[in-house]
Amino acid sequence: MTWTIRPPRAEDQEVLAEIYLSVRRQTFVWVDPGKFYREDFAAHTNGETVFVCEHENGSVAGFLSLWPADDFVHMLYIRPEFQGRGAGTALLRALPEWPQHPYRLKCLVKNRRAKAFYLAHGFRVTGNGASPEGDYEELSFFPL
Secondary structure, X not given: XXXXXXXXXXXXXXXHHHHHHHHHHHHOOOOOHHHOOOOHHHHHOOOOEEEEEEEOOOOEEEEEEEEHHXXXXXXXXXXXXXXXXXXXXXXXXXXXXXXXXXXXXXXXXXXXXXXXXXXXXXXXXXXXXEEOOEEEXXXXXXXX
């Protein structure tokens, strides 16, 4: 499967907002879905570097947002039909200086599939905390 990682275009904003909204509603089933809004994508990625993952057929499969100042992977969301097919891996590999650069993120404890994905890609649990969506673990990637 061929993935293209690119910066977002103006015409991507609606599809990225829809991915963010729909995947959160499908994944975070323990949170009231009424707490998620389409406008969240623009607000939650403000000031971040966004990477778009495009399938070889031209469909946007997902995105990753990075807060570069802290090497913090804020979000990585993949449409369900593209999950498990390499899109998330392609997004991680597109991070600047991957895998020679340290990165960190927070992953909700109840999001077991995401945690397994990150652990399989070399992240390790380095802390924990709580958020309105539930308890989370801090995960860190240390260079090879």
